[in-house]
Amino acid sequence: MSLSDLFGGDPVVSGQQVRIEPTQQRSTARLSGLLDAAAVVVDEVGFDRITTAMVAERAGASIGTVYRYYPDRVAVLQALRERAVLRFRQRVVEQLRSSGPENWWDAVDCAVTAFVDLYRSEPGFRIVHFADRERTPISGSEDLESGYFARQLAGVLAEEFGLHGGPELIFRLEVTVEMADSILSRAFHSDPNGDERFIAECRRVMRDYLVGYYGPVAASV
Amino acid sequence: MSLSDLFGGDPVVSGQQVRIEPTQQRSTARLSGLLDAAAVVVDEVGFDRITTAMVAERAGASIGTVYRYYPDRVAVLQALRERAVLRFRQRVVEQLRSSGPENWWDAVDCAVTAFVDLYRSEPGFRIVHFADRERTPISGSEDLESGYFARQLAGVLAEEFGLHGGPELIFRLEVTVEMADSILSRAFHSDPNGDERFIAECRRVMRDYLVGYYGPVAASV
DNA sequence: TGCTCACCGAGCGGAACTCGATCATAGAAG
């Protein structure tokens, strides 16, 4: 099981999201263009105020085009979120590859770095929190929930760094993900560049929490 | 500075929220009735699907009455959230009074208990997370942010249990609040009664985090 | 030269929100 298998993956999610899978080239550009526009608009006016007309206009498309690809307004937001989550996972893989972690903490740290980087650079990235809390009965695919990422990460930590896997590890990673998500969000709440104090504290909290269960970082290589 | 001064307080928040402060008796009943209705409807259909017409009908009021008090749809949700936060603070005070904490951890634990209890019993309480993440430019009052509660709690812990106060304590409590909020929300994500495993882990995380800075619980009495 | 995919945007239905008419209440006046 390689890293790319774990995190990269294909956009499995699109199954329920997009009405019509684009066949021609220009349409795929439209599709991403719509999401780009949505990302910018979300940053400007927020979740509640965003309208499909705004997205269409910003993307240089007509309102009908939006609905050709997405069944409704929230589907656009969900697709944007899916793309953000996907990019996050891809970024984690890049980060792992480029930094070459020597122990499990380095690997976890890569995820934090990826998250912070994307929060800073990717428009609309804060959407990753949207609909987290919302009750989503038919949420289509399940690889958007924090549990999915926790499971994937558990696989890496167990196989690559010898952490004892199983449901315990998954559970603790899910707790870790929730903590990190909230503290990092807080870091960006008022500071668009991310309050370093919260970011640093987030790393510390995660590390201490996991060390409590899996021992010092050095010993687990 | 008494506990009730710290947490009880008056609904300072209403200043920007309500269009017209009710003067007659029946109107205050209407106001809370509207929020009661909104709470139930939120639990039933979620944030996105809730309509002002639903709230009005459930409250036995006309649509015009809703807009007499609230400028728009989201204002109703915000007001509901304000009330939930207020009730949480009041519940914390009750909890502190009835349980008589002997050390700082007992006091913190009271807050967790209050939160969990309300999540279980109070309709629409999960709204406390709504608009947390949302950019709220003119969010009216600031005693809804986690920082406010952290400051209040810091006051109690410093004065009552001798913890060293100041910005450090406030910062750590804010981190603690964010962590607890996210983990507890996760506990109620799929289990309406709250997954005890996450709740217990939340307590452990908070305790370990604070103990790391302020020493063992017993020693700090 | 068709044939299908992609796109457009006027139009429809419904939800958010307004506003003048109507009812209820508090408190003054007798």
Next chain:
DNA sequence: CTTCTATGATCGAGTTCCGCTCGGTGAGCA
């Protein structure tokens, strides 16, 4: 204790705006 009345409170039809549809038009592929 009863009017009386000013004003708060309520109502709900109507207006505006937004989510979404659908038939018609243009662009790419064979």
